[in-house]
Amino acid sequence: MRHRTRIAVGPVQFRIGSDWAEPVAALESLYAGYPRDEMRPADATVRLFAARPWRRWLRPSVHIGGDFVVPDALPLPLSMGLLAAEMGMNLQVALGWRRHMLLHASAVAKDGRALIMSGESGSGKSTLAALLGEKEGGGDWRLMGDEFTLIDPAGGDAFAFPRAVSLKNEAIAEVAARVDAARLGPLLAGTPKGDIRHLIPRPEAIAAMHEPARPALLLFPRFGGEAGIEPMGEGEAFVRLTEASTNYVALGEAGFAAMTRLVRETPAFGITYPDSAAGVALVERLWAEAAR
Template identity: 30%
Template sequence: MSKKFFLDTSPFAFCISTNSSLVEHNLQTIYSSLLTPYDGQQSDYYVQLNAGKGLRRVFRRQAHFFTDQYEPFSPLSSEQGYALLEWGMNYTIAANEMQHVIVHSAVLAKEDKAVLFPAPPGSGKSTLTCYLANNGWRLLSDEMALVVPNSNTVVPYVRPICLKNQSISLAKNWFNDGAFSSIAPATHKGDVIHLSPPQASWDARHQPAQIAAIVFPQYRPDIALDIYALDKQQSFMQLAENAFNYGVVGSVGFDTITQLVEKSACFEVHYNSLKEVEAFLTEELMA
């Protein structure tokens, strides 16, 4: 039996249908009161996460993600279903939403001053996000910065933090009372877990912030903290590379990213000490 839920992840709302009790349980853990039974509420997107049909119900059980009727990814195993749903929701937003310039980046803020952390997988971005979100910073997003065109304004898109491999036990040690999803074992990114951000981040999910700095993080096991100021051209290239819909929003995307880079402080940090990164961000960028 599949159940339908309404999930208001401001600024976009989903109607989610699933027949997997594991997925349902994870949704409740991560989103708690934001998840309600679907009763015709206005949803922007309809997504489904379903266990396979026929023989696949009992044998090598699979999870299929659909955005409406379309299945963009190959199915995964049923234990990976919740991670697949989160990625599928991200895909749905990135493929359809063209009214913000969407950058693949974490966004954290103190009051209304925000820092973007655009980074490829493996750079330790999510571990940093997780640390900051639980040490006095407000999480606006772990994956997607929604930048209002031709401005420095970033709109929160609060969703869970996606942690991989070693970061999982690290985060569980830091926050043993955190709301964690079940582990999705052996995905293409390794073992994956989703962690719900602190309540303060959820509560402020309708408050935009102004981007003050752009920091490209690089985890380096042998370096406590090195900081490199980036010139505008380097920053532009790196930021444009991380923009999901840069090509689609065209000249608006170009202008927005140019303006962002011009008005923000831009750094690359190599680090293994999260504490020192946090101190640098607070003292140098938020002062």
Template identity: 40%
Template sequence: MLTSDLSIGQVTALLAEGRLALRTGPFLFRIRSSIPAISRGLTRLYARHTVEVDPPFSDFHVSLERSGGVRYLFRPQVRFLLDEWTPFKPLPLTQAFAMLEWGMNWCIANHAHHYLVLHAALVAKGDRALLLPGAPGSGKSTLCAALVQRGWRLFSDELALFDPATAEVVAVPRAVGLKNRSIEVIRHFAPAARIGPVARDTAKGSVAHMAVPEGQEEGGAPARVRWIVFPAFTEGAEEQIEPVTPARTMLELIEHAFNYSVLGERGFNLLGRVVQEAEGFRCTYGELEQVVERMEALAAK
């Protein structure tokens, strides 16, 4: 069943009763919430994702709740809970949907050690993937959104999941988070992109989410990473790309890994395989169109 097979009223009621589960790649998230922004966000941004009602098993049971107390009256807040436990501080209620997205990422990064999880955007042409690891501000999400609008297959804008057995990457198709100016940049770059409501004044500034392009919601077949590009957006910079040695690429990937320290030797062997199969680059850019073309050229080689 797809989310769009249900009316918004049904989605709202099922979420309130904690009976609806959203599938994203290998994970099924059972979500409980009576916050309207959650049902609105799901119906808008996850319309063509698979959902299940009362599934016998879910990977993660999460809820989003309004924080109680007097505070509720003048400064309503929202809490995220996994297993009835809240791993981080509440946020203003206006950021409820963004919190669901961050919370789901948190669950995967902290509890899915059967994958090596990297903080990186990941897109693919067929079974050849492009990994874009980057700190906040590097422009990886914007670049990811732009590439997806040009026909690259979306794996994730935040989490790259490597299967230690095969060294393949697995897709977790989720709405792409866009911040501040990126929202306008993507609207301009691809007017057809479906972008949800903008939450302003979050800890990360203004945040909006771009829906997964139609037909990619299931994630599709795994891929192998062929290119690893460390993007560095600099206002007005000339586009420049230079190779990075495999060993240095690997050290940088370790810096971006959430659970390398948990996987230990398995993680080392896995990443060793990845950097030997892929080419590493550092790419400075100031113009989205240019870097998108450069990535297309890499893939065409």
């Protein structure tokens, strides 16, 4: 393809090709601080392409392709090319990765132990992880990822996938107030997912992205309502995490073994919280009292 780049996020080496320069330039700017190894073979391929040659210029619309495709996925306007690239990268990992059990979950780590937060879109798992990763003073949390957490099927350790954090809507202002503007990508307004702005993780988080962390606490956050904590049994955590895993079925018995081990060895709680400050406080409290 005309424009191409390579990006390594955690263990995944992406090869990204595009019919347009803009999405590749935006990616290279967001991922400038990530390690580069052009010689390493690619694990996943993302293609951003025009459906017809003239659509490169005339009302350019970006189709997402690669090793795996979602049939009938609507293209995005070129102004949202960065979002298209991010969606393409997520899709290739979600559908193609087999080396680890993939959880649709955010994670942060402290002292080699991981806090894993799983929840649907809007649960605040990304925002909580971003805020913990940016915490002033007590800033010893390492952001492992806002979207995927990888579990080693053999050893049970969690591995990071610290892509640029996808901040949405209200979370944008909340995080932007705390970080250097140079760590924020362009504002993508009015996308199908609302307003989006990317946050480049702290350099320490990127430098440590290959370091494993032992799962120590599983949280299932839900935004809204009074602050509350509900202990969760192993069975319910198992059900929720299999639903949150994009490759549990594909991994077969290795996935089953990894999942049973994870829910047995890691205390789990559902939490509800009315705002981010209360959410961060709940998480810190549970980490101090219940993390293994």
